[in-house]
Amino acid sequence: MPKSRRAKIVSLTKVAKKTREQKGAMMQEVQANADKWKYCWLFEVGSMRNAHLKTVRRLWKDSARIFFGRAAVMAKALGTTPAEEHRLGLHKLSKQIKGQVGIMFTDTEPQEVIDWFDDFKQPDFARAGNIASRTIILPAGPVMRHHSDPPEPFPHNEEPQLRKLGLSTTMNKGVPTLQVPHKLCEKGKALTAEQTQLLKLIGERMVTFRVGLLARWDSPTGEVVQHSGNAISIEEKGDEGGDGSDDEGHMSE
The missing domain is CATH 3.90.105.20 (Ribosomal protein L10, N-terminal fragment, domain II)
Structure with a gap:
């Protein structure tokens, strides 16, 4: 007897989309951290590797809170207009949250953050489509x-x-x-x-994972300061690979 056309195989490994409640909980978490910390950094990643991003989280877990992925949810949590912003000036940072980016809340002074990320580089193996950095x-x-x-x-x-x-x-x-x-x-x-x-x-590592700082929001003044000292190149952005999300779309403690 032929199989019924109505019979369908449903994969149990399929990841369900985030519910409105889950997105709402994440927005509340972002807002709570905006109330808690002095600075909020917007960053992007070159030669994305989830393992290295987890290392960043681990090294900063006692002095920062990091969210990565779900750009639309993060932007909405901070507020995209002066009327909607969660705190003064946050909409100016929120408007820049697009694509594969993350935000980091911390009390660490800006120059220390800049110096730390300038030094943090992790060589890794290239993926198909990457541009060879050397012959x-x-x-x-x-x-x-x-x-x-x-x-x-x-x-x-x-x-x-x-x-x-x-x-x-x-x-x-x-x-x-x-x-x-x-x-x-x-x-x-x-x-x-x-x-x-x-x-x-x-054993030739052709790419380097690193974090590029884009901008910083200062809670005392509500000002947003642009930062491009260690910008990620187009070639590095092409290696994101889509594996950066941790904990279904955000990276936190």
């Missing part, structure tokens, strides 16, 4: 992995994978070997999936 040429001879110090050659059982990813290797005394140099990637050109896999296998 990598693998020399003739054994294909080396740089995860260890000193580098060591790939084991024989990984030679088929290296060939599948585009390397013309041969076995020499049980070691995958290149007879001629191989240009793995070229600076300024987009990386393919095969190139990024090779870069990861050999």
